[in-house]
Amino acid sequence: MSAVKRFFVKSIGEEPCLEGEEFEHAKNVLRLSVGDEVILLDNSGKEYSAVIVAVEKRRMRLNVLKENEGDREAATEVALLFGYLKNADKNEFIVQKAVELGVKKLIAFSSEFSSAYMNENKLERLNKVSREAAKQCLRSVAPEVAYCGDLKSALSAVKEYKNKLFACEFAAESEADISSLSGSTALVVGSEGGFSREEEASAKEFGFASVTLGKRILRAETAAVALTAVTMFALGELGGKA
DSSP, X not given: OOOOOEEEOSOOOSSOEEEHHHHHIIIIISOOOTTOEEEEEOSSSEEEEEEEEEEOSSEEEEEXXXXXXXXXXXXXXXXXXXXXXXXXXXXXXXXXXXXXXXXXXXXXXXXXTOOOOOOHHHHHHHHHHHHHHHHHTTOSOOOOEEEESSHHHHHHTTTTOSEEXXXXXXXXXXXXXXXXXXXXXXXXXXXXXXXXXXXXXXXXXXXXXXXXXXSSOOOHHHHHHHHHHHHHHHTTSSSSOO
16 A cells, blocks of 8 residues: 655645645646545644545645644754755755755855856755655655855854854864764755865854865765765764664
């Protein structure tokens, strides 16, 4: 028996509806119809078991049967700030894997050596990837992907985090012990061009510790996933009991 399909809705309300892309996917791809049961998500952390009661031309109307608290969200707040890349697929890869690993905040940014440009359609595409990844890995919340036009704006957006790690290819050694992390953590990884010395200095002004990811130079998307994974492991979000 296949798993119950999951859909994001703007709000639950008295009679929730599937509209837009979620409706098209449910009707034309999954061929769902009246009487089929689904799980609705409203980004509150709750999950709602619901049944389809009507299929109209542009929407499906549903009746909520049960409300549950989602149990797949990470206990610790982790933010990933990543330099926006020229290759759209690589940006989507970073977002997808970060969501699967439990990241709660995602910010793409342009930096001194960036050569890619964001627009509204590209940002919405990344948010769609976040929603799809959240559904696939059974999360109840799809992190919003935000964009900052410069590094300082991105760093400022996570100034309240307890731990702040800045992945830097020219760092001789790590200034923080990732294995002993606890509490909210913000991670910064650059674009294809990496960071300048001035950008590293700016990060330090915001309280970031430079860290090295080893003696090999990693691709930007590899660095983003690797740093996120080891951080999540250190925070107790990977390994142990499921």
